[in-house]
Amino acid sequence: MDQGNTAFLLLASALVLLMTPGLAFFYGGLVKAKSVISMMMMSFGAIGLIGVLWAIYGYAIAFSNDVGVDGLIGIDFNNILLAGSVDPGEGAFPPLAFVAFQATFAIITVALISGAIADRAKFGAWMVFAGVWATVVYFPVASWVFNFTLGDNPNAADFSAANFANGGWLTFGLQNVFGVGALDFAGGTAVHINAGAAALALALVLGKRVGFAKGAHVPHNPPFVLLGAGLLWFGWFGFNAGSELAADGYAALAFVNTLIAPAAALLAWLVVEKIKDGKPTSIGAASGAVAGLVAITPACAFLTPGYALLLGVLAGVICALAIDLKFKLGFDDSLDVVGIHLVGGLLGTLFLGFFATGAGLVYSGSFAQLAVQAIAAFSVMIYSFVLAFVIGFIIEKTMGFRIKSEDEIAGIDTVVHGEEGYVLADTK
DSSP: OOOHHHHHHHHHHHHHHHHHHHHHHHHHHHGGGGGGHHHHHHHHHHHHHHHHHHIIIIIIHHHOOOGGGSSSSSOOOGGEEEEEOOOOOOSOOOOHHHHHHHHHHHHHHHHGGOOOOOTTTTTHHHOOOHHHHHIIIHHHHHHHOOEEOOOOOOOOTOHHHHHHHHHHHHHIHHHHHHHHHOOOOOOOIIIIHHHHHHHHHHHHHHHTTTTTTTTSSSSSSSSHHHHHHHHHHHHHHHHHHGGSSSSHHHHHHHHHHHHHHHHHHHHHHHHHHHHHHSOOHHHHHHHHHHHHHHTTTTTTSSOHHHHHHHHHHHHHHHHHHTTTTTHHOOOOTTOOOOIIHHHHHHHHHHHHHHHSSSSSSSHHHHHHHHHHHHHHHHHHHHHHHHHHHHHOOOOHHHOOOOOOOOHHHHOIIIIOOOOOOOOOOOOO
């Protein structure tokens, strides 16, 4: 057992777990003061619920040794309650270190969805949705993307077809048709496209907030947003570099690209804001950084730094423009999960079809990599959207997903949680 790589993976796991509290601050600052507790509780609820489900059966589904027909789905019954992962074994790190690392991915993916339904969702209904969606969407999709066995090459970042021994259909299965599998180093498809598509579905199911209009809902606490973005960026180094599962050159490349792509996206977003609205904002800076982080996630170990910078600029510009789609198309994605995570995830995933080192169109002259990137991106998007819409619709029609309009106006924190985010004086 390599103690250095074990320590690296455990540290990366802790960093990724920190991202969800960071997301709580990021989302919490963007909503109204009367719903900050509700918003942050949806992230913390995801930590509790998904952490437990992952231990009971989530890992057994996502990382089954038997991936079923054509790598679609399987379940390792020996790993129910992680029973088959307790033995430290003879590998580079204990299986439980990998279990912990991937658990944090599941948690943050579910928490991301909550931003689309801010200010108007019941906490209990959200928890039911989170558990069902994780079970039928995230765990299987994680298997499609992350569950693979390499052949003779020890580097996880080498996704050439010859190096696969077994795996999910997006990585292992597609190579049988195209000669290459989909590239997704740290979760552009399984995390961001997956969550973004589900967010769009829930926004449609719950409908618009009371008074929904451009400029009607102003972030109540920009410092919270900046703090959250900083924590997210800090944790994202574990997210991306940690996905190499070893402290090596690929991890270093992923680390550097996770620094420079969001930096470029931050600047690009501010330029767009200045041109569009006349003023660069702190919310824009935070959102631009997150957009760059999203876009670089699938690509962080597959791009040279120059192309990572280009991707960052594109993410900052495209996502800054994409967040206005909700006003033009008439859906209320409260905190721009669609504009940042779905659009940014699609951008980063498809970008690899052109610029992935050694495999993209500009290197290979072949459209094969672009084709599999598109198949992976849109397959996950459609699967997640359809199932999220069905789950959300059933919850809305049975137990109810959205709070009453009068409760939304009065303040969701006191109605749902009996708490206030800011109590400046004892009024009793």
